[in-house]
Amino acid sequence: MPTGSSKGGRARAAKLSSEQRRDIAKAAAQARWDRIKNPSGLPEADSDGVLKIGEVSLEVYRLKDGRRVISKRAMAAALGLQSQGGNAFMRTMSRKGLRSGLTQKLLFRIENPIHFRGLGTDLADGYDVEDLIEVCDALIVARNEKRLHPSQSFLAQQAEIIVRSCAKIGIIALVDEAVGYVDRRKDEYRKLFDTFVSGEVRQWGKEYPPKFFDMIYALYGLKRSDPNQTRHPQFFGHFIRRFVYFPLAHSRGAILEMLDEKNPVVYAGGGRRYKLFQFLSDEIGIDALRQHLWQTIGIGSAARDRGQFERAFYRAFPESVPLHHQWDLLNDLSDG
Numbered sequence: 567m568p569t570g571s572s573k574g575g576r577a578r579a580a581k582l583s584s585e586q587r588r589d590i591a592k593a594a595a596q597a598r599w600d601r602i603k604n605p606s607g608l609p610e611a612d613s614d615g616v617l618k619i620g621e622v623s624l625e626v627y628r629l630k631d632g633r634r635v636i637s638k639r640a641m642a643a644a645l646g647l648q649s650q651g652g653n654a655f656m657r658t659m660s661r662k663g664l665r666s667g668l669t670q671k672l673l674f675r676i677e678n679p680i681h682f683r684g685l686g687t688d689l690a691d692g693y694d695v696e697d698l699i700e701v702c703d704a705l706i707v708a709r710n711e712k713r714l715h716p717s718q719s720f721l722a723q724q725a726e727i728i729v730r731s732c733a734k735i736g737i738i739a740l741v742d743e744a745v746g747y748v749d750r751r752k753d754e755y756r757k758l759f760d761t762f763v764s765g766e767v768r769q770w771g772k773e774y775p776p777k778f779f780d781m782i783y784a785l786y787g788l789k790r791s792d793p794n795q796t797r798h799p800q801f802f803g804h805f806i807r808r809f810v811y812f813p814l815a816h817s818r819g820a821i822l823e824m825l826d827e828k829n830p831v832v833y834a835g836g837g838r839r840y841k842l843f844q845f846l847s848d849e850i851g852i853d854a855l856r857q858h859l860w861q862t863i864g865i866g867s868a869a870r871d872r873g874q875f876e877r878a879f880y881r882a883f884p885e886s887v888p889l890h891h892q893w894d895l896l897n898d899l900s901d902g
Contacts, residue, residue, distance in 0.1 A: 608682050609683070610630050611627040611685055612629065613627070613628045613685070614627045614628075614684065614685055614876075615884070616881065619727070619728055619732075623643075624640035624643060625639065625640045626695065627682070627690075633680070634695045635680055635692040635695065636693055636694075636695050637690060638656075638690075641655040641698060641701070642655040644724070644728060645701075645725065646721070659701065660677075661718075663708060663714055664705070664708055664713070664714070667708045672701070672704070675693065675697055676701075679692060679693055680692050685872075685873050685876050688873055698728065699728075699729065701725070702725035702728050702729050703725075705722045705725040706725050706726060706729070708722065709722035761850050761851075762815060762847055762851040763824045763828060763845055764845055764847040764848070767840055773843045775863070777867075778859055778863055779802070781862075781863050781867055782798075782802055784866075785866055786872060787871075807822065809862055810858060810859065811825065813883045813885075814855065814858055816883070821851075825845050828845045829842055861882070865882060866879075
């Protein structure tokens with residue numbers, strides 16, 4: 567049965583003339599264009615990742631203002647639409663039978679997606695993740711009320727899969743919170759990767775190929791005056807921690823924590839006595855580092871800019887997508 571809010575939304579929509587609807591759409595389009603013309607005023611993402619629901623991978627973001635956003639393209643993919651680009655999702659939701667079951671608030675949000683800046687310089691469109699669940703609810707109701715065309719039945723089936731999957735994940739999270747469960751996987755990782763870290767300092771060796779640093783200079787649009795120089799901008803250390811040591815061997819930071827314990831900060835400027843790789847074992851750790859470095863070089867060399875590199879990197883290493891608060895632990899920029 568439709569809720570009171572959906573009934574009210576339908577009643578208000580029915581009272582609007584075609585001219586009023588056109589004026590509302592025109593005003594919304596103008597507001598959207600004004601925001602796009604001023605990218606500096608757009609909200610920005612502070613992290614992104616891939617959410618898997620069944621066999622579908624969805625692009626998701628966390629904005630700096632705390633909103634969780636799913637891309638417009640991902641909304642189309644989530645519902646199983648064949649055309650997943652552009653405005654396929656918006657066109658589908660505007661069709662007869664579906665549009666009549668949407669509340670005015672939800673309809674307004676669908677027609678006015680959130681415009682934001684991704685981690686690179688690219689602009690993106692998306693929706694609050696809660697809108698996905700509201701859309702799924704509307705699709706299920708439309709099916710039950712026989713307002714869906716037979717060719718649209720797959721939409722309700724996919725909506726049911728999403729709602730049930732999210733409900734299962736949600737109840738697991740609520741139980742974990744209620745019983746005070748702490749994720750112990752990192753301790754398991756630490757035990758597993760003890761073999762990566764040596765108790766002794768290795769003799770000095772040059773483990774970072776010049777192409778690795780050439781790649782970073784290119785991604786940030788910086789000139790490298792001397793290809794043989796060994797000193798680099800300080801923020802390169804943060805880049806190495808984030809894209810080399812944190813994801814190394816799929817450890818999600820466990821190896822990095824162990825290396826930090828072996829090689830703590832000892833200088834006032836944040837410097838350490840040794841390089842982190844000097845504590846990697848000859849048998850396993852160094853080989854894993856070399857393989858990871860060349861994978862990273864390959865991804866970075868194919869990228870046009872930093873934003874494209876980060877998206878490609880996290881597609882290659884999805885388990886390494888960090889939660890925002892984890893980077894507070896990785897804020898030392900002095901490692902190399």
